[in-house]
Amino acid sequence: MTATRTVTIADPLGLHARPAAEFVSAARGYQSDLVIRVGDATANCKSLLSVLKLGIAHGTVVVVEADGEDEDSAVEDLAARLENEVQDAASS
Amino acid sequence: MILQGIAASGGCAIGPLALIEQAAAEIDVTATSTRPVEESLARLTAAVEASREDIELIAATARERIGAENAAIIEAQLLVLDDPEWHEPVVEAIHEGATAEGAVWRVSQEVAAMLAALDDPYLSERSADILDVGQRVVGHLTDRRRQVPTAGAARDVIIGAYELTPTDTLDLDLEVVRGIVTEVGSRTAHAAIIARQLGIPAVVGAKGLLDAVSSGDLVLVDGDRGTCTIRPGEDEADRARASTAARAAREVVVDPVSTRDGVAVQVLANAGSLADVERAVAWGADGIGLFRTEFVFMQAATPPDEDEQAAHYAAIAEAAQGRPVTFRTLDIGGDKPVPGLHVEAEANPFLGVRGVRLTLANEDLFVAQLRALARTAAAFPGIKVMVPMVSGLEELDQVRALLAEHAPDAAFGFGTMVEVPSAATIAPELAEEVDFLSVGTNDLTAYVLAADRGNTGLDYLYDEFHPAVLRTLHQIRSGAGATPVSICGELAGEPRALALLVGLGYHQLSVSGPLVPEVKSAVRELTAAATAEGVAAVLRARRRSEVDAALDILAQLGMR
Numbered sequence: 175m176t177a178t179r180t181v182t183i184a185d186p187l188g189l190h191a192r193p194a195a196e197f198v199s200a201a202r203g204y205q206s207d208l209v210i211r212v213g214d215a216t217a218n219c220k221s222l223l224s225v226l227k228l229g230i231a232h233g234t235v236v237v238v239e240a241d242g243e244d245e246d247s248a249v250e251d252l253a254a255r256l257e258n259e260v261q262d263a264a265s266s
Numbered sequence: 267m268i269l270q271g272i273a274a275s276g277g278c279a280i281g282p283l284a285l286i287e288q289a290a291a292e293i294d295v296t297a298t299s300t301r302p303v304e305e306s307l308a309r310l311t312a313a314v315e316a317s318r319e320d321i322e323l324i325a326a327t328a329r330e331r332i333g334a335e336n337a338a339i340i341e342a343q344l345l346v347l348d349d350p351e352w353h354e355p356v357v358e359a360i361h362e363g364a365t366a367e368g369a370v371w372r373v374s375q376e377v378a379a380m381l382a383a384l385d386d387p388y389l390s391e392r393s394a395d396i397l398d399v400g401q402r403v404v405g406h407l408t409d410r411r412r413q414v415p416t417a418g419a420a421r422d423v424i425i426g427a428y429e430l431t432p433t434d435t436l437d438l439d440l441e442v443v444r445g446i447v448t449e450v451g452s453r454t455a456h457a458a459i460i461a462r463q464l465g466i467p468a469v470v471g472a473k474g475l476l477d478a479v480s481s482g483d484l485v486l487v488d489g490d491r492g493t494c495t496i497r498p499g500e501d502e503a504d505r506a507r508a509s510t511a512a513r514a515a516r517e518v519v520v521d522p523v524s525t526r527d528g529v530a531v532q533v534l535a536n537a538g539s540l541a542d543v544e545r546a547v548a549w550g551a552d553g554i555g556l557f558r559t560e561f562v563f564m565q566a567a568t569p570p571d572e573d574e575q576a577a578h579y580a581a582i583a584e585a586a587q588g589r590p591v592t593f594r595t596l597d598i599g600g601d602k603p604v605p606g607l608h609v610e611a612e613a614n615p616f617l618g619v620r621g622v623r624l625t626l627a628n629e630d631l632f633v634a635q636l637r638a639l640a641r642t643a644a645a646f647p648g649i650k651v652m653v654p655m656v657s658g659l660e661e662l663d664q665v666r667a668l669l670a671e672h673a674p675d676a677a678f679g680f681g682t683m684v685e686v687p688s689a690a691t692i693a694p695e696l697a698e699e700v701d702f703l704s705v706g707t708n709d710l711t712a713y714v715l716a717a718d719r720g721n722t723g724l725d726y727l728y729d730e731f732h733p734a735v736l737r738t739l740h741q742i743r744s745g746a747g748a749t750p751v752s753i754c755g756e757l758a759g760e761p762r763a764l765a766l767l768v769g770l771g772y773h774q775l776s777v778s779g780p781l782v783p784e785v786k787s788a789v790r791e792l793t794a795a796a797t798a799e800g801v802a803a804v805l806r807a808r809r810r811s812e813v814d815a816a817l818d819i820l821a822q823l824g825m826r
Contacts, residue, residue: 188568195338195342195345218350221350223351223396224351226381231568232568
């Protein structure tokens with residue numbers, strides 16, 4: 175079983191810099207294996223270096239996949255972060 | 267012996283050199299370990315944990331010293347420590363027989379090289395962080411931490427290194443460290459940025475440094491000229507000590523200052539970040555005469571939108587605590603890439619699409635910035651906006667058309683930079699059509715003399731005291747009539763230039779934050795009315811040597 179969710183990156187900064195660091199920190203809170211997919215490229219959500227190398231910009235459509243015991247809550251949380259990062263960025 | 271490097275952080279400092287050794291430099295990455303694998307892995311874990319504690323401590327002090335904005339540079343290093351893409355190859359290499367330090371250093375170099383090779387300035391900068399982390403872990407493994415000299419070391423030392431990492435720079439004890447000089451590095455490296463925030467004079471890229479010096483040598487670092495003098499002569503050393511002592515003794519003057527004969531001179535600070543503004547206020551600046559908006563663009567992966575910019579600019583205005591702030595619209599070109607903004611590579615970016623030329627060609631970007639600034643001006647009084655690289659009235663017409671269409675209620679004072687010689691020539695016409703002018707003497711000097719400031723082969727030519735540059739300053743100020751004209755280049759903070767600039771009629775000087783107390787004190791010792799004769803002599807000078815002689819006379823006259 176794998177849980178997946180497709181979202182559009184809402185943060186105008188894209189998944190870069192601090193948003194990426196926050197995303198990776200959140201991903202590390204889950205047991206499941208977590209992957210973020212852009213087209214054919216994939217990254218391990220628990221690796222900042224891996225996520226940064228995707229260079230995900232604002233408006234990119236990404237797929238979050240989770241495989242493990244807490245896959246449903248992990249996918250839900252991470253997808254929501256990608257869609258809701260806007261306020262966080264604006265207040266910083 | 268004088269080494270020419272890159273001026274990374276302004277000011278002068280003199281003292282014995284303390285060299286920082288690179289802990290990882292001599293690590294043999296191909297060595298086979300004689301220890302059992304389990305022992306190497308345990309050593310790795312211990313070193314990673316020790317490094318994590320270091321970085322957490324540094325990040326905590328960084329938040330206090332350079333603000334949360336810049337401290338994020340350090341915090342990102344924590345994530346690298348347990349990043350599987352770094353950690354797993356290290357463990358794997360140890361299993362294959364490598365020493366822990368060899369594995370850490372090899373993997374760090376590989377990951378850093380991979381990031382540096384990506385076509386993205388943000389990621390390239392990250393590669394320095396990876397090496398910084400690797401260096402630190404290796405230091406713990408080999409018990410050769412990069413010890414930055416602190417208390418107990420000789421006082422007033424100059425730190426020398428092949429390269430200084432961001433965490434090294436933050437580790438520096440400001441009670442002890444007076445200056446920085448490195449063999450490699452760039453003005454935009456994180457370490458250089460942090461040095462500027464901390465107000466430590468720094469010269470980077472001084473090639474030949476490590477060959478020429480050893481610890482304990484007396485060195486003189488001139489962070490304004492980008493030079494490092496090794497074992498200076500007695501006279502030179504005394505002069506440097508006197509001038510740095512005088513600077514250190516300057517008290518912060520919070521109130522506005524006037525000359526002895528009552529000419530008010532506004533002493534403002536140049537800034538590029540929130541932390542700069544906070545420091546400028548602490549130094550007693552009367553306001554921010556140049557806020558470089560590039561910083562907010564450089565930090566993001568894509569250009570920030572209007573809302574984000576408005577929030578950022580409001581924070582800047584807030585930090586200025588009611589003092590005026592002059593924002594310069596985006597000043598970039600082919601030589602200063604901004605993430606997410608495509609700028610064509612040009613054969614000659616210095617004479618290419620930069621400043622207002624670039625923003626007018628990217629109208630959406632420009633409109634978002636102008637609207638964000640208009641919103642800031644609606645909430646804060648004293649906000650001014652100026653446009654860089656203007657060469658004619660047509661460009662002003664276009665900017666004003668954009669403003670009329672997209673921000674008709676903009677309440678900010680609107681001005682133009684003068685750094686292109688054509689703008690200097692038509693200063694009277696520009697002055698009639700804007701609220702103020704601001705002379706960027708660094709670029710103006712380069713354009714008047716057709717000499718790139720960063721080109722070490724042209725050191726003899728790039729000179730703000732060239733007669734042509736000084737006459738151009740006179741031409742601009744006298745041509746502008748009643749319109750206020752400020753100076754925001756480095757000449758404004760040059761002690762030798764003060765009497766001349768005030769005598770020419772420049773009564774708004776924007777200097778780097780740490781220079782504010784010195785300039786304010788000097789203004790109060792000056793008599794503006796006594797400068798006329800000296801100013802005339804400077805403007806008559808035919809050669810640089812005659813400028814020098816006239817400036818000496820001027821200094822005596824003005825201080826009477």
